[in-house]
Amino acid sequence: MSIQAENLIWRVGRKTIVDNVSLSIKPGTVLGLLGPNGSGKSSLLRLLAGLRRPATGRITLEGRDIASISRRDLAQRVALVQQHAATEINMAVEDVVRLGRTPHRSPLAGWTQLDSHAVDTALQQVGMTDFRHVSWQSLSGGERQRVHIARALAQQPRELFLDEPTNHLDIQHQLGLLRLIARLGLTSIVALHDLNHAAMFCDYLLVLNHGKVVATGTPAEVLTPELLKQVFQVECDFAPHEDGFHILFKK
Amino acid sequence: MISKKTIGFELLLVISFVILAFAIAMAVGIGEMRIPLRTVALSITNHMGLSNAEIGRIQDSVIWNLRLSRALVTALCGAGLAICGAVLQTLLRNSLAEPYVLGVSAGASTGAVAVIILGIGAGAVSLSMGAFAGAMTAFVFVAVLSNSGRGGPDRTILAGVAAAQLFNALTAYIVTTSGNAQQARDIMFWLLGSFGGVRWPEFQLLIVIIIIGLSICIWHSQALDAFTFGDDAAASMGIAVERVRIILFAVTALITATIVSMVGSIGFVGLVVPHAVRFLIGPGHIRLLPACALVGAVFMVLADIVSRSVMAQQTLPIGIVTALVGVPCFSLILYRARQAV
Numbered sequence: 115m116s117i118q119a120e121n122l123i124w125r126v127g128r129k130t131i132v133d134n135v136s137l138s139i140k141p142g143t144v145l146g147l148l149g150p151n152g153s154g155k156s157s158l159l160r161l162l163a164g165l166r167r168p169a170t171g172r173i174t175l176e177g178r179d180i181a182s183i184s185r186r187d188l189a190q191r192v193a194l195v196q197q198h199a200a201t202e203i204n205m206a207v208e209d210v211v212r213l214g215r216t217p218h219r220s221p222l223a224g225w226t227q228l229d230s231h232a233v234d235t236a237l238q239q240v241g242m243t244d245f246r247h248v249s250w251q252s253l254s255g256g257e258r259q260r261v262h263i264a265r266a267l268a269q270q271p272r273e274l275f276l277d278e279p280t281n282h283l284d285i286q287h288q289l290g291l292l293r294l295i296a297r298l299g300l301t302s303i304v305a306l307h308d309l310n311h312a313a314m315f316c317d318y319l320l321v322l323n324h325g326k327v328v329a330t331g332t333p334a335e336v337l338t339p340e341l342l343k344q345v346f347q348v349e350c351d352f353a354p355h356e357d358g359f360h361i362l363f364k365k
Numbered sequence: 366m367i368s369k370k371t372i373g374f375e376l377l378l379v380i381s382f383v384i385l386a387f388a389i390a391m392a393v394g395i396g397e398m399r400i401p402l403r404t405v406a407l408s409i410t411n412h413m414g415l416s417n418a419e420i421g422r423i424q425d426s427v428i429w430n431l432r433l434s435r436a437l438v439t440a441l442c443g444a445g446l447a448i449c450g451a452v453l454q455t456l457l458r459n460s461l462a463e464p465y466v467l468g469v470s471a472g473a474s475t476g477a478v479a480v481i482i483l484g485i486g487a488g489a490v491s492l493s494m495g496a497f498a499g500a501m502t503a504f505v506f507v508a509v510l511s512n513s514g515r516g517g518p519d520r521t522i523l524a525g526v527a528a529a530q531l532f533n534a535l536t537a538y539i540v541t542t543s544g545n546a547q548q549a550r551d552i553m554f555w556l557l558g559s560f561g562g563v564r565w566p567e568f569q570l571l572i573v574i575i576i577i578g579l580s581i582c583i584w585h586s587q588a589l590d591a592f593t594f595g596d597d598a599a600a601s602m603g604i605a606v607e608r609v610r611i612i613l614f615a616v617t618a619l620i621t622a623t624i625v626s627m628v629g630s631i632g633f634v635g636l637v638v639p640h641a642v643r644f645l646i647g648p649g650h651i652r653l654l655p656a657c658a659l660v661g662a663v664f665m666v667l668a669d670i671v672s673r674s675v676m677a678q679q680t681l682p683i684g685i686v687t688a689l690v691g692v693p694c695f696s697l698i699l700y701r702a703r704q705a706v
Contacts, residue, residue: 165600189603196601199594202460203648216591217603221584222651269602 115176116141116301117192117273122161122171131157132168133325139303139318141272144296146316146333147305150346154325155305156197159275162303163194175273189217193266195259197277201250207261208246211236214268236267240294256287263294274300278307309361313337321345334358374652377645381659385440388666392436393428395673400424409433430564436666438563441571442624443634443665444658445578449617450635451642451657452582455589455650456610457518460698463635464621467521467614468528470630472503473622474556475532475539481552482544492555493626500622503528508614518596521614557682558629560669567627578620579658585609586650593648631665631684633691638664640698 116139124132132154139145147155160166162173164180173180180188193214214236215229237243240260245253253261259279266274276295280288288308292315295302306312312319313333321329321336323345329336342348342361349364390409394400408428410416449464457466464470476499480492510524540549582589588609591599600606624631638661639653646652665683668690672681 160597163601165597184603185600185605186603189601192601194597194601196594196597199598201593201595202458203593203643205593205648209647209649210593213591213593213602216587219587221587 115139117162117173117175117303118177119162119173120171122158122168122173124157124161124166124168131325132161134171135322135325135327136171137320137327137330139301141301142299143317144302144304144315146312146319147303147322148307148309148312148319148336148345149322153322155322156277157325158322159194159277159303159305163192163275164188165194186217189269191271192273192275193269193271195262195266195274195276195279197281199262203250205250206246207242207248207250207253208233208237210250210261211246211264211268214265217269232268232270236264239267239298240264255282256284256291259283259287259291263291267298272301274298274302276302276304278305280306280308280311309337309342313358313361337361374646374656377642377656378659381656381663385659385663385666388663388670389433389436389440392439392666392670392673393432395670396427396432397678398424398427400428404428434565434568435560435563436669438568438571438627439560439666439669440662441568441575442560442628442631443638443661443663443668445571445575445620445624445661446631446635447638447642447657447661447664448575448579448582448654449620451639451650451653452589452613452617453635454639455592456613457522458592458595459518459522460640461636461695462522463632464617465529465630465632465635466525467507467618467621468503468525468532469500469618469621470625471529471532471536472506473497473500473625474552474630475499475535476502477555477626478536478539478552482539482548496626497622499532500625501618503532504614504618504622506531508611554682555629556684558631558684558687559680559682560628561680563627571623571627574620574623575658578616579654581616582613583651583654585613586654589613589650590648629682629684631687633687633695634661634665634668636698637691637694640694 118138120136122132122135123130135158137145147158149155157166161168164173164185167181175183175191211233212229215232219229234243237246240263242257242260242264245257250258250261263276263279279295280291283291288311292311295304296315304316316333318331319329319333319336320327321341328345329341339350339352342350351362351364353360353362390402390405393405394402404420404424405428407416407418408420408425411418411420412429446464450462453462453464453466454460473496477492477496479499480495507521507524507528510527511521540552544552588599588604591602591604596606639657642653642656642660646656668686669683672683672686675681
């Protein structure tokens, strides 16, 4: 087992954002997090990445409570790509990706061969090698997202969490990015909005509504007309095709 | 972090070091008794045991006992304020942050005024100690109000603004209710910053604080780099955000409080210098911090020279000079920030 969560509850003030969520994920698979806006997807990812402490419940990594793992050790294993991560500082793409080496370096340590290799590989994986000297500020939204993923990959994680990574991307880049995530072979948890994309690229799905888990399983098990009506209030048909099925929304 | 820069890091260090040495020698030379640069240099090398030239005893005493210590303290204040500015701009993710946003100088002023006018702890407590106590009180106030920095950058800045308002109000209250005209004038002068009266003891204290402070900040330079994309990004890259933040806030508060208690509040150095240095050598902190220290020192010594040579027989408060240079730079940053959005 890779990462596992038991009965997580997280509140802001009196509002319960994540309500008794449990999950587990098989190593090397992609778990898609679905749910309407404000259903607690981002908060759940933050809890899983150890950025917030749950009010109750616990998260374990290989059976060890992540509350007992130092931030640095955790960051060598688990990486998070946030939804909005911007900066006003003017820096080169390469420098952004280099930040990902932070958990592997000790203070004042020089730059090693290993660090360079990790950065080069990460840039290559997201296809941004040619952009390495380009200024961050001049990148498009899709390029920035890929650089953030490269930054996360430079951490050399075994678990990768992504919060709506395809937001604001055109369809070509959306598919490219999801293919990339599926190809990486990491244990990934991805918050997504597009249900068809979730069905295409995720091995398993977990649907949240008002902070509660309403369904888990394979895409074919989870994505049913009844569930979509209940959670998203939409009517739809399912059209079978070669890779499985496609959801057709009704007017 | 290494990437292409406008000029090299090493070159900047060498250039600023040379300018700093000249500027300090110049700063020592000017004053009511003008002393040629050569005499200044010889006096210094005499004391270091490197030469044995004939210098008048009075000149030597003026150089060594009065002006050199003052010039060195000036340089250290510039270095300290620039380091604090660089660190706070990164931690608060606000390009307009500078040492005084934490309300520290306002607290220091209240402390100083309380000593001067109310005579709190008269005799036992010096003005500097009063200022230092006030500065640390303000810092603790901000730390508590911003939940030890856990509330995030915006909350810390708001807490700093609240602290500044509160302590400035207290200062004004004390001055208007208890002070006489002469005291008000003294305080006004002190508030705008003055290097008059600083000697070797101040230098000794300040150099220890600056070296320790700079070392702690440089030790955290990777962590500071990781704050580029915000607190959560830093945390996800393994930085203990709350701990780093509180340590570095405490360091900047300590440096600022020490400086303010010695020379009053001098604005804009901590704001302008880090931006200029970042523009020249890039945002990586392991280079940015030492470079800021040197450039800050140069800036302050030059500002001091200007403040003493603009008007014959009279010294302008240094804060006026730094503000006259700083405000245009500040406006430029604001203007550019608006364009970026």
